[in-house]
Amino acid sequence: MGNEYKTKIPEILKKYQQELLNDWMKEQLTAVTLRSDLISEQELRHQAAEFLNLLQKGAESGNITNIMAPEWDDMRQMLASIARFRAEQGFSAPEAATFIFSFKQPLFTHLFREMGQDIETLTNEIWIATAFLDKLGLYVTEIYQKSREDIIDRQLREILELSTPVVKLWEGILALPLIGTLDSERTQVVMESLLNMIAETGSYIAIIDITGVPTVDTLVAQHLLKTVAAARLMGAECFISGIRPQIAQTIVHLGVNISDVVTKATLADAFILALKQAGVTLGKPQHRL
Amino acid sequence: MGMIRKSEFLSLRSSEGIVHIRQIARTWAVEMGFSLVDQTKIVTATSELARNMIDFAAGGTMQLEIIDQGNHRGLRLTFEDKGPGIADIELALKDGYSTRGGLGLGLSGSRRLMNEFEITSRVGEGTRVVVTKWK
Amino acid sequence: MERTYGERIPILKIGKFLLVTIQVDLHDQMALNLQHDLLERIRKIGAHGVLVDISALEIVDSYIGRILGNIAKMSKLLDAETVLVGMRPTVAITLVELGVPLQGVRTALNLERGMEFLRTSMREQQWQGAEGSDRADGNDKEI
Numbered sequence: 001m002g003n004e005y006k007t008k009i010p011e012i013l014k015k016y017q018q019e020l021l022n023d024w025m026k027e028q029l030t031a032v033t034l035r036s037d038l039i040s041e042q043e044l045r046h047q048a049a050e051f052l053n054l055l056q057k058g059a060e061s062g063n064i065t066n067i068m069a070p071e072w073d074d075m076r077q078m079l080a081s082i083a084r085f086r087a088e089q090g091f092s093a094p095e096a097a098t099f100i101f102s103f104k105q106p107l108f109t110h111l112f113r114e115m116g117q118d119i120e121t122l123t124n125e126i127w128i129a130t131a132f133l134d135k136l137g138l139y140v141t142e143i144y145q146k147s148r149e150d151i152i153d154r155q156l157r158e159i160l161e162l163s164t165p166v167v168k169l170w171e172g173i174l175a176l177p178l179i180g181t182l183d184s185e186r187t188q189v190v191m192e193s194l195l196n197m198i199a200e201t202g203s204y205i206a207i208i209d210i211t212g213v214p215t216v217d218t219l220v221a222q223h224l225l226k227t228v229a230a231a232r233l234m235g236a237e238c239f240i241s242g243i244r245p246q247i248a249q250t251i252v253h254l255g256v257n258i259s260d261v262v263t264k265a266t267l268a269d270a271f272i273l274a275l276k277q278a279g280v281t282l283g284k285p286q287h288r289l
Numbered sequence: 290m291g292m293i294r295k296s297e298f299l300s301l302r303s304s305e306g307i308v309h310i311r312q313i314a315r316t317w318a319v320e321m322g323f324s325l326v327d328q329t330k331i332v333t334a335t336s337e338l339a340r341n342m343i344d345f346a347a348g349g350t351m352q353l354e355i356i357d358q359g360n361h362r363g364l365r366l367t368f369e370d371k372g373p374g375i376a377d378i379e380l381a382l383k384d385g386y387s388t389r390g391g392l393g394l395g396l397s398g399s400r401r402l403m404n405e406f407e408i409t410s411r412v413g414e415g416t417r418v419v420v421t422k423w424k
Numbered sequence: 425m426e427r428t429y430g431e432r433i434p435i436l437k438i439g440k441f442l443l444v445t446i447q448v449d450l451h452d453q454m455a456l457n458l459q460h461d462l463l464e465r466i467r468k469i470g471a472h473g474v475l476v477d478i479s480a481l482e483i484v485d486s487y488i489g490r491i492l493g494n495i496a497k498m499s500k501l502l503d504a505e506t507v508l509v510g511m512r513p514t515v516a517i518t519l520v521e522l523g524v525p526l527q528g529v530r531t532a533l534n535l536e537r538g539m540e541f542l543r544t545s546m547r548e549q550q551w552q553g554a555e556g557s558d559r560a561d562g563n564d565k566e567i
Contacts, residue, residue, distance in 0.1 A: 068292075146360045192326060195513035202533050230516035235509070235531040235538075304452040311449065311483060329483060329514040333522060336485040384523055392486045398522040 007128050008115065010059040016110045017052060023106035024048055033098040038089045047082055047099070054078055064128055067135045079136060080143045087147030096144045100137040104130060157189055164190045166197040166206075173274045174203045175267065179212035184219045191227040195234065204236045205274040209267045211242030221256040228261050237277075239263065241270035294355040294362075302348040307339045310351055314366065317353050321364055323424060331364060331422050334399040338368045338418055341395045346372020346415065356421065363404070363423040374412040382408075433458050435465050441542055442466065442504075443535075445477040455491045463498055471504045472549075473542035477535060479510025489524035496529045505545055506530065507538040 013020065025045055028034060054075040058064075061071035068076075079100075086096040107129055115122050167175045176194050198206055208224065210216070216224075228238040241264040243251075251258060264270040275282065297317075301310055314335040318328040335351070342349035349370030356363045375381045382400070387393030396418070400406040405421040431454055436443040442465055444458065462474065476492065478484065484492070496506040508531045511519075519526065532538035 073292075149360070192513065192517070195516065199513050199533065202537070204533060204537065226517070226520045229520045230513065233516040233519055233526060233531055234511045234513065235533040308449045308451055315482075326514050326517055329518045330521065332483050333485050333518050336483060336487070337522075340485070340487055392490050392524060394486045394523050398486060398524075401521050401523070402518065 007064055008125060009064060009129060010056060012110055012114055013052065013056040013059060017056070020106050020110060021049055021052055023109065024103050027102040027105055028099070031098055031102055033095040035091055035095055038091060050078060064132050067139060076139065079140050083140045083143035084147045087144050087151065093141055093144055097137045097141050100133055100140055104133055160186055160189050166194055168201060168203070169271055170275065170278065172203050172205060172278055173271070174198065174201065174206045175209060176206060177209045177212065177267070182213055182216065182220045184223065187220050187223040191223055194227065195230055198231060198234060198236045205239065205277060206231060206236060207239045207241055207267060207270045207274060209242045210240065210247065211267065216247050216250055218254045218256065221251055221254060225256065225258060225261065237262070239270040239274065241265070241267045292357045294357055296352065296354045298350060298352050300348070300350045301339055301342055304343050307336060307343065310339050311336050314353065317364060321355065321362065321424065323422070327422060330402040334402040334420055335366060337395040337399045338420070342368055342370045342372070344389055346370035361423050363421050365419065365421040368418045369415065371415040374414055374416055375410040376412050378408060378410060432461060435461060437469060440469070440471055441473040441475060441539070442471050443475045443477065445480070447480040449483070450488055452487065455488060459491055459495055462495060463502065466499055466502045466504045472546050474499050474504055474506045475509055475535060475538045475542070476506060477509045479512065481515060482512065484515050484519060486522060486524050489519060489526055493526055493529055505542060507532050507541055509535055509538040
């Protein structure tokens with residue numbers, strides 16, 4: 001397609017604006033993918049009208065091939081918000097993109113009406129239109145997917161926070177039993193919530209127990225150390241318990257320096273030390289004679 | 290390269306202005322939905338780099354931009370001054386290296402707080418630091 | 425925008441302790457003023473301890489970190505112990521990442537614990553003084 005060819009689409013959009021909107025609304029309302037439970041007809045109409053408006057504006061620039069160019073910035077922004085809206089509302093991917101694709105039929109109808117006599121021109125225009133609308137449709141799908149991913153990430157985060165509960169062992173003493181494989185992301189989330197709990201409960205000792213953690217890599221070890229350092233800055237001390245021989249080896253091999261962190265083999269040992277520091281003495285049970 | 294969604298330009302002339310610049314950076318970070326920790330990191334890095342401009346170059350400019358790159362959205366901050374420039378960038382980036390009795394953590398620290406860090410400097414002409422934090 | 429340069433942060437006296445609550449975004453000049461005012465007050469009343477409440481601070485950069493470190497060091501020279509109180513988790517995480525040492529600066533989760541610590545360390549000091557250690561005991565300073 002040469003650049004010299006001047007498309008008639010902008011004119012068509014302008015000339016048949018109202019008809020296109022009505023026909024398009026008809027298409028959408030009769031589509032199987034309509035989700036009248038998730039979006040009202042009024043809202044749909046509003047979105048369609050805005051789309052047509054932006055389509056017309058953008059097309060007037062003469063560029064109907066490159067949707068990433070500045071003349072289509074506003075259109076992309078609008079489509080992005082439509083995509084995000086549908087992602088959040090729970091539309092499926094096809095349902096989201098149908099918004100764009102259902103516009104083809106009304107547009108083609110009017111193209112035919114205007115230039116049905118001239119097969120060559122009609123073919124050109126249909127080709128240009130379909131290529132362009134496909135790009136917009138794909139763009140909507142892309143943003144939709146990204147939004148769905150963001151939503152899932154967010155929910156995952158929430159689950160992570162719920163699944164690593166911080167436990168209060170004693171007045172001023174918290175324990176965080178970590179279970180499963182730690183990755184950088186999860187460790188950060190968990191550490192942040194530990195520090196928040198320390199602040200909220202005014203605890204001055206936090207025991208991070210990694211008995212249930214099979215392996216630790218450099219990043220995770222560093223996060224643990226940073227958490228200990230951060231807790232210290234806040235005025236609380238962290239003990240790490242449950243370091244198994246393999247993990248001890250890994251840490252030393254990685255060259256991570258944990259020499260100034262109190263470590264204990266078991267959570268119980270760490271707890272006893274914590275109680276001692278808290279000035280609590282444990283008495284032996286009295287023998288009754 | 291990404292698409293720039295929004296952009297603002299500020300000039301910094303005195304150390305009182307550092308607080309103002311921090312507040313603007315925080316507003317943008319909050320609007321973009323960064324987590325509390327990330328907000329703090331962004332504003333702290335801003336403070337460090339802004340202070341560098343005041344201390345070494347009697348001021349400069351900061352530009353804030355929202356960038357969309359593929360699936361990610363980020364906040365990009367560009368600090369530019371017409372100060373004396375940095376002769377040895379490697380040295381300047383070392384923790385603890387300071388030519389004014391500071392802690393020497395402004396550049397190296399900002400690099401750790403942000404996701405991307407880029408510095409260009411010419412002696413006698415000025416310095417430009419570009420940092421980005423991705424969501 | 426308020427012009428707050430030169431504004432001074434109030435310093436409260438609680439017995440032989442001083443309490444400073446930092447609630448605003450500190451301008452550089454304010455921070456320097458605070459450093460100066462605090463040391464003056466310590467000297468004047470022969471304070472034994474200083475509590476710096478930073479629970480309202482959302483940002484502590486390397487400059488403020490240095491000021492806080494200085495306050496602790498200088499107070500120590502005047503025989504007063506400083507405790508930094510109420511650092512927010514986000515600030516702590518950021519300071520660690522930034523690499524601000526703040527070593528030798530005592531910290532506490534809240535005012536209550538901070539006071540507790542100061543009282544305990546004061547008792548220890550007095551005890552040491554009574555034992556006749558030849559370390560200059562600042563407790564009897566009267567200026």
